[in-house]
Amino acid sequence: MTDPTRTGLAPADRRRIIIVDDNYAVADGLKWALEVDGHEVPAMASTIEDALTLVAETQCDVAILDLDLSGESIEPVARALRARSIPFMFITGFGDVVELAADLSQAPRLEKPADPDEILATIAALSPTRK
Numbered sequence: 001m002t003d004p005t006r007t008g009l010a011p012a013d014r015r016r017i018i019i020v021d022d023n024y025a026v027a028d029g030l031k032w033a034l035e036v037d038g039h040e041v042p043a044m045a046s047t048i049e050d051a052l053t054l055v056a057e058t059q060c061d062v063a064i065l066d067l068d069l070s071g072e073s074i075e076p077v078a079r080a081l082r083a084r085s086i087p088f089m090f091i092t093g094f095g096d097v098v099e100l101a102a103d104l105s106q107a108p109r110l111e112k113p114a115d116p117d118e119i120l121a122t123i124a125a126l127s128p129t130r131k
Helices: 026-037 050-056 074-085 117-125
Strands: 016-022 062-066 086-091 109-111
Touching: 016 026, 016 050, 016 117, 026 117, 050 074, 050 109, 062 074, 062 117, 074 086
Parallel strands: 016 062, 062 086, 086 109
Antiparallel strands: none
């Protein structure tokens, strides 16, 4: 688990991360863990429509996406991120039940409740250190 006394990352390792999840408690807990580690969470969304707006209007380095938003597939949001060359990862409480299109199935996929350290390691792998 993330150490709440951590002072954060070096500036070159900090990322701007958007979170898309329809469960506010999960999204807020994830936001807290990311911010404790030194990352910035400029915005969160809980619907496909709001998420697409975030992708279009918010500058970010990586995105964390819940696979299922109240029965709607996250695939349009993932494709919008890919079109902007923004890396993303999926988190889900449904395991492998939610199938993804082949072009999206290679993105990292973590099971809820995801270990914050595993999320942080995935973010670091998706978005290398800035130069």
